[in-house]
Amino acid sequence: MSVGILLGKQNRDGGWAYVRGASWTEPTVYAVLALLAAGEDAAANRGLDWIRARQLPDGGWPPQTGVDESNWVTGLAALLPPDRLGALAHGRAIEWLLRTTGEESTAIFRLRRWLLGNSPSRIEPTGWPWVRGTAAWVTPTSIAVMALDKESTRSLSKEVRTRVASGRQFLIEHMCVNGGWNHGSVRVYGVDGVPYPETTGVGLAAIRGVRSPATERAVSVAQGFLKDCRSADALNWLRVGLLAHGQLPADYNPPPIAYRTLIETSVGMLVAETQKGRGIFWCSGEEIGGAA
């Protein structure tokens, strides 16, 4: 059923739109991951061709054809198995991620803060922005951390491990006071921010393996959301996040809710594969579309 939806919505150029119209990188990556997991290689390969053709000279990907700047979706593309995306293209994506930080972590911005006399007392952890020239936020940081963490199992790069650790620390420091994450603001309009279910799920997935009281608070918040949430997008990510920590209740069954978007359908399929132990968002057991 879900496979049929993805196949039916594939554009003639091999990519997928968010809703309708031109192909975008984000829905195309999720659809390709889901189809690789389902063994639908022909459609997945057409999607991979579309993705490879859109890589920009700087190694990153734009969100859509015609946009001339790489952005956070480069982290998503780097989640694809290197042997399916192509080792060279994948390696350039990893390099792009390593070169990219939130604007607040750039040397120029730090110098400016120092000159203005408001430097922080320590080097703050580094995350990733949605677009270059702006601050780091939870979702792009989480996606980049997951991609680099997968990469760290393939390479011995110290730089990769350092960015993963720093990204995870960024996430922990941008957690809401009582646990969980919103888009990344501990304070929102002058008061304590409240967590969102979808970003709590993605943040938890990124700090997989981190044992700390902060992790426990986030798990607790996610489990609370799981009981009441009726958003397919949010429930998908909550399940991914809880699976990352082995905390999704074994008897959990999602409520009967409609998948309204293509990404919800794709990620829903990926959740099911993750529950089977397949490696999609992190390396575990059999990696989809590639070697074990």
Place this chain on the structure above:
Amino acid sequence: MIRVQRDNPKLTRREVLTAGSAVLLAGCGIQQRPIVPSRVSIVKAPAYDQSLYGTVMGLVREHLGDSVRGKRILLKPNLVEFEPDTSINTHPMIVHAAFEAFHALGAASVRIAEGPGHRRNTLDLADAAGYFRTVPRFEESFVDLNLDDVTRVHPLTQFSRIRKLYLPNSVLGADLLVSLPKMKTHHWVGATLSMKNLFGTVPGGIYGWPKNVLHWAGIDESIADLHGAYPRQFAIVDGIVGMEGNGPIQGTPKKAGVLVAGRDPAAVDATCCRIMKIDPMQVQYLRLVAGKGDAHITEHNIQQMGESIESVATPFELIPQFQNLRLESA
């Protein structure tokens, strides 16, 4: 029924001063550009009930009339957060009333479109805000502006550091963009009304959630640039129950009992400010657009229709850092 506020043939003090200024400028040999006042309507609307449909139809007909026929209309409400029983989001009945009015007046198409800045799952947000229950076949009429196809544009004005911007084709292709915001105070810019509502036209699919690029470029300046990017606008502000205090999310509901409408968003927003007892001349983004001379925010350049400001004005509570925005007369 909409009526012109001032029908008294006696000259007011302001009119005497304006006329005097014109005579002085003419005497100095300076040619004053004739100003056509922007028309802004204020109508009382005590509750979200069926009477809104007639009220909104009256506003649309009064300002746009037959010009709507055959046009592609895009309605842009303000959807921000899921919290039920708050006054964060534009009430769905206002949106449905506008949807029906534009259809009835012969629009070729009417779409509802929004691109929230905090939450990615827009349809879930619209569902939680009651849009699915209120607008029949809502999903068929709705465009998620965060995920719409885009075109690169260069803002006509350059108040911010933004030199290029990708904007949704659904908005750029509309014959008329109808801003349907909530009347709220705002933690960063003082007041969020029809112009600030345009932040929701900047696609998250390109810039992320939140649309941080606008913050880095300057919030007030970005509002002014977005205003310049859309030359064909109409605004109806939902001030039936607005928000005061620490808006646009954490404030408290404030009943003002009005709808405010007009074709010049700056004039509409300036009028809303006066109703909220906020001095529009102290709201930076309004000053920016007024300084370009293509928008009217001074009272004598606004032709007030319907209720008078004085008859509906009610002070909206302001956070401490914005106490300087308070109208002196309040």
